[in-house]
Amino acid sequence: MSLEPDKAFMSAADLTADLPPEEETQFVASAGASAAVAGQWTLMLWKFRRQKVAMASLFIVLLLYLVAILAEFLAPYGVDMTRPQYTYAPPQGISLFVTGADGGWQFLPHASGYKIVVDQEAMRRTFEVDPDKIIPIGLFVTGETYKLWGLFESNLHFIGPTNPADTVYFLGSDRIGRDVLSRLIYGTRISMSIGLVGVVISLALGVFLGGISGYYGGALDTAIQRLVEVVSAMPTIPLWMGLAAAIPLAWPPALVYFTVTAIVSLLGWTSLAREVRGRFFALREEDFVTAARLDGSSEMRLIFRHMLPSITSHLLAMVTLAVPAMIIAETSLSFLGIGLKPPVVSWGVLLQDAQNLRAIANAPWLLFWPALAVMVSVLSFNFLGDGLRDAADPYDN
Known part of the structure; x- marks a missing residue:
């Protein structure tokens, strides 16, 4: 070159x-x-740090995974904590100051409470902001007891009302009075992790089959490429629906989660395999591969010690671009009701509530917040992947 x-x-x-x-x-x-x-990685780091959008996207991605890791601590309430009297309660804004007894301003972060009003014509209960009802909020407050990562018991929450008996819905509530913010935070853990787990499976299949195809060529390459073409030609959504419908309803949520991950992964490895195959075709005739072969290196050592590290930077960029596809696939399956189902909480499961006409008309936040989370995560991964792909060739201006 x-x-x-x-x-x-x-x-x-x-x-x-x-x-x-x-x-x-x-x-x-x-x-x-x-x-x-x-070195190559140093040049990649230099060039990647020049891309402000990619750096900001990296920060957002890391922040999302931090939210996923600390979901129990960051969520104001438990994922299934219900208050039927607050069905479809609208979001409550945060105010920082109140009027003191002397008429001046006093610093007191708080949210205004609700005032329930009955619509006599529609015979429906609605909520209005009651400025006379002050609900103080704070950081590192006590609340519902939980087990962080299933190991450490605590009742400390990052944000919430200072009085555990009070109720605050920062992003509104759903049809049975559950806190949308808390469920959105818990859903981040499932939706973001399913992308990583799915990509790991796709990466293993793509690198293994693509590497064998590109290194050996011949009849083995032909057979693997025909398999890739068959999988790529399958109609994705009908196949998803068929495979997801085969999942027994009696299975526990964890098993359903890994099954959906496997379904998404088994349909997402073909493009990666083609990319790895093309790279191996180009690398197997390079001088350093020939030198290693003449030096007596085994085929496995050639592949994993010499050829595969040469495309690591490109694989990193490709994997980053594949994660949002996995997130969208899980969200789509769950939204259609053929993926994850309650009591599992993911962004796609949260979007199922938006299929109700009353929810769309009277509680648009049920659609807005999960959709915004999906958009932000997908765009961040795409910008990050573009930045890594550009930085993978540090000699290209």
């Missing part, structure tokens, strides 16, 4: 042109004042 002189030897100043002076100085010093002596 030939590179243009101005691209093959880029200076550290070129790579850090958009960075603040102090960061540029640090990078130049760490690289010995020249990118020509830096």
Whole structure:
């Protein structure tokens, strides 16, 4: 592979042109004042840090996974804590100041309570904000007892009413009075993890079959590529529906979760296998592979010690772009009622409530917040994957 002189030897100043002076100085010093002596991963890091959108997306992705890890602590209430008297209660805003006894302002984070009004014509109960009812809220408050990761028992919550007897719905409530924010936080754990687990399975299948196909070629390559074409040609949604319908209703939620993950993964590995096959086709004739073969390296050592590490950066970018596809697939299956089902909570399960006409008309937050979570996570992964894909070729301007 030939590179243009101005691209093959880029200076550290070129790579850090958009960075603040102090960061540029640090990078130049760490690289010995020249990118020509830096390793591939160092060059990738430099170029990736120049992409502000990708860096912001990385922060959002890490934040989402932090929410997933600390769901019990971050959620104001338990995932199934119900209060039927607050059915379809609207979101409550947060105010920081109240009027003190002397007429001045006093700092007191709080939410205004509800006032229940009965519509005599529609014979329906509605909620209105009652500014006279103040519900103080705070950080690190006591509330419902939970077990963090199923191990550590605690009743400390990141945010919530200071009085455990009070009720605050920051994002509103659903049809049986459950807190939408708490369920959204718990749903983050399932929806974000199913993307990672699914990608791990797809990565294993794609790298294994694609690597064998690209390394050996011949009849084995033909057979694997015909399998890839058959799987790719299958109609996705009908196949999902058929496989999901075969899941017994008596199965526990955890088993259903892994089954849905496997279904999504078994249909998402083909593009990765084709990409790995193409890379292996190009690499097997490279000089370093020939040298390793002449040195007596076994085929497994050639593949896993020499060829596979050469495409690690590209695999990382491809995997990052594959995660949002898994998230959308799970959300779609659950929304259609053929994926995860209650009591499991995911973003797709939360969107099932939006199928009710009354919910869409009177409680639009049931649709808005889960849909926003899906959009933010998918866009963040896509921007992050684009940034990693560009950084994977640090010599390309």
